[in-house]
Amino acid sequence: MIYLQLFLEFFHIGLFSFGGGYATLPFLFHIAETKDWYSAKQLTDMIAISSITPGPVGVNVATFAGYTTSGILGALIATTSVILPSIIIVIIISKLLQQFKHNPYVRSVIYTIKPAGCGLLAAVGVNMFLNNINLFGMVLFVALLILSFIKKRDPLFYLGVSALFGLLYSFVGFIK
Amino acid sequence: MEKTLYNIYKTFFKVGTLLLGGGYVILPLLQSELVDKRDWIDNDELCEYTALSQSIPGLIAANLSIFVGYKLKGTMGALAAISGMITPAFLCIVILAKVLEEIIKLQFVQGIFWGVGIGVLILIYLAIKEIWNKSVIDKFTFGVFFVVFLFSVLLKVSPAILIIAAIFLGVIRQFRISRSGSGGEK
CATH class of the missing domain: 1.20.5 (Single alpha-helices involved in coiled-coils or other helix-helix interfaces)
Known part of the structure; x- marks a missing residue:
């Protein structure tokens, strides 16, 4: 039953991803490795699309994966499932805001879970880097990295510049 | 602007449409739409919600929308806000998915x-x-980072298992602190 599988996979992503939109990536790559819903290459394309379309990346990829596996209903189920844990958790916390903030166990779990989320994201970064980089990409990456050291910029700046260089690159005909 | 469910939906629809390039962009957008233009919440509340959104599971943009929606108009407000936030994303991807194979x-x-x-x-x-x-603020948190990183890169352990392990670690750590009587965090 594909709908139930979509619900379970994306519900657990919504429940276990800590640290923002890109924190869903380790889970999404794990799906690519263990299920035949999409390949790692397709996921990389999806991430690129998500970055230049509206909305949080995690929601975009959920919609996309749901749609490619089982059409519009699949898209609805995957999208709802990924945000359902947030809806439940945030509403409960909003009701108990004061107790939640000062509970020592909650604070201790937050203390250990944040670096864990950071480690997961770093692992994804390393994997994506090793899978996608070539000489020209390395040059572009380092150039953008240096720009990021000089001044804090809008995320759209990096995406715009890199899209432009990608476009030029494809005209010169060096692509893969 | 009045805090009706329709207005909440509309406002978050706009924020969702402008949200390009990842969840972190949402904070400046909400500041401009909710604090400056509409005066629905103040900056301190927004910052508190942002910090909370980052320390619980889920997408930051989604968590933050639900917090603000709940603050504005309870559970229905939360649902209106999150629906508004994801509608543009959903439509855009469904339309793109149809033509993607071709382009x-x-x-x-x-x-x-x-x-x-x-x-x-x-x-x-x-x-x-x-x-x-x-x-990563001390040796302990660096250790957690490093172990999770290695298990994830080299052994391809499921992210959910590593997160659950980190939750247990946090509970055990606090349990030991409470038992040793020092109380609270170091």
């Missing part, structure tokens, strides 16, 4: 995707740096 074959589209992929690597690097600064 992805084009050479120049592949070039753009390839380039954006490099841009995304930079954004991931910046996200790691941001989270690192807030989370």
Whole structure:
């Protein structure tokens, strides 16, 4: 039953991803490795699309994966499932805001879970880097990295510049 | 503007449409739409909700929308806000998914995707740096980071298992602190 599988996979992503939109990536790559819903290459394309379309990346990829596996209903189920844990958790916390903030166990779990989320994201970064980089990409990456050291910029700046260089690159005909 | 469910939906629809390039962009957007233009909440509340959104599971943009929606008009407000936030994303992807197979074959589209992929690597690097600064603050948290990183890269352990392990670690740590009688965090 594909709908139930979509619900379970994306519900657990919504429940276990800590640290923002890109924190869903380790889970999404794990799906690519263990299920035949999409390949790692397709996921990389999806991430690129998500970055230049509206909305949080995690929601975009959920919609996309749901749609490619089982059409519009699949898209609805995957999208709802990924945000359902947030809806439940945030509403409960909003009701108990004061107790939640000062509970020592909650604070201790937050203390250990944040670096864990950071480690997961770093692992994804390393994997994506090793899978996608070539000489020209390395040059572009380092150039953008240096720009990021000089001044804090809008995320759209990096995406715009890199899209432009990608476009030029494809005209010169060096692509893969 | 009055805090009706329709207005909440509309406002978050607008924020969702402008939300390009990842969840971290949402904070300045909400500041402009909710604090400056509409005076629905103040900056302190927004910052508190942002910090909370980052320390619980789920997408930050989604969590933050639900917090603000709940504050504005209870559970229904929360549902209106999150629906508004994801409607543009949903429509956009469903439309794109239909034509994607065709356009992805084009050479120049592949070039753009390839380039954006490099841009995304930079954004991931910046996200790691941001989270690192807030989370890896001593030897203990560095150890957690390093162990999770190794298990994930080398052994391909499921992320959910590593997160659950980190939750247990946090509970055990606090249990030991409470028992030793020192109380609270170090």
